[in-house]
Amino acid sequence: MALAIRFALFGCTNRPFFHIVVMEKRRAQRSGKIKEMIGSYDPMPNQDNQKLVAVDFQKLQKWLGFGAVPTKHVAELLGLGGFYPIHPMSYIKAKRKRTLMEKQVADMQAKEETQETAAIQVNEDTQPDSTEDASQ
């Protein structure tokens, strides 16, 4: 069994809330035996658009000294907080989201353009005489 620093999902339906705990990696997160709770992470932004993360860094360092290993997502979070270097997955996720956003923006613009051209086409079709006269 491996000692891990991991999230334990609490909260309720449509309202997740994570405790950052030290426990064996394969134990059940809610019903399993937690060695120590060293923090919390609230993934839902509050009124000031903040996601709150609290970590007892002294205890974290103590358990790291005992050989506990943070899971991927905890390591990412700690990287964002400045305790660890930024996790490569953070960069990858950020890049993926940016590409997706850009693609969505490009799609939206393409859609708007096609709509505009379609509207112009419709205008031209409904007024055939005037354009024919103008071109002649």
Added chain:
Amino acid sequence: MAASMKCAWARCLSTILLNSTKHRCQISQPLYASCSNITGDSGNDEIIFRKGEGGTDQTRQEAGPADDTKKHRRDPGKAFTDVRVQKILLRLTGLDLDKVYEYRAAKGAGVAKVALMSDQQLKKVYESASYKALRKLQMPPVLGAREPIDEVLSEDPELEGLNTSKLVFIDISQRVPLKKRTIVVREPNGTLRKASWEERDVTLQKYFPQSGRKIGLPRMFQQDNLECMLDDGKHEYILNRACSQFEIDDPEYIRVTQRTYEHIDGNGKFEDLRSTRHFGPMIFYFTYYKKIDKLLVAFLEEESLEDSLDLVKLYHIVHPSCKSAEKVASMPDATPLEIIRAFAEMDATQKSLVQQAIQTYEKECDSTGSTQLRR
């Protein structure tokens, strides 16, 4: 019998307290330990009161530099923590046991006890009550507004797009003073920076709640509501609540307290705060910003020459380069009235008002046939 005894004991106690070695006029150490950023600029001027350091060297620092420099203006804390200033403020505040132990409807306020005591036992109870009352009269320090926090720890533009909201990290390690807790924010654009004072206050209140504080600004302190409260005369309540809600170097605290003092000045209701912990800071505010005229007039109208003299002496300590201070320094045997007159002639902003008050006082003195110092 009890009333006259109380009076006698109040006077006796104030002499004991000012002269005794057991209780010296000490600035409260735990209170000042929490104000570790009293001075703004250089580290070697910092006044940090730690346990075990009797505060002897540090409390005897001189009052701040010449009054017209920007540094001094920004930082009243240095002048406030001068021992001479503290002594005068304590003397002016006074000790009215009835007012200090006034019944306040609050949680935990119990039923008053009635006891049968001998004179000696009563004496002891008054003594201990007075020592305890001095703790209630601890003055919240007057400091300059805190400098904004503006430190960026890391810039990571490659993280742009990862989050649409900020990530706020707080260190919840045990036994770390609130002011030293690390709170950092990772912005959506990838910058990792230290949290601003406002963010700090809100986050600390969420994780380490202090009683009597609300998250965000209570509506009472919004400008319009504050004016309503002031017009109702609730000065002491406002100041007490401001003290529990804000940090003392919070610009909001400074705004609320200064507005309250100005309102008191406008209505002449200085005695409302007498024998409370806000009297000292209020006097200091007026002295520091050179607005003591109405206050001086109020003291003279009450015919307390000692208070008036104390006020002028305080002015001379806080503004040592003012004209009347120099004149008084050149007259070592000046009587109290001469000192006050010198101030009125040279440094009073409302000269005629103060001079008139002095004349009225002199007339009263002559009519009652006494020129001795009276409280």
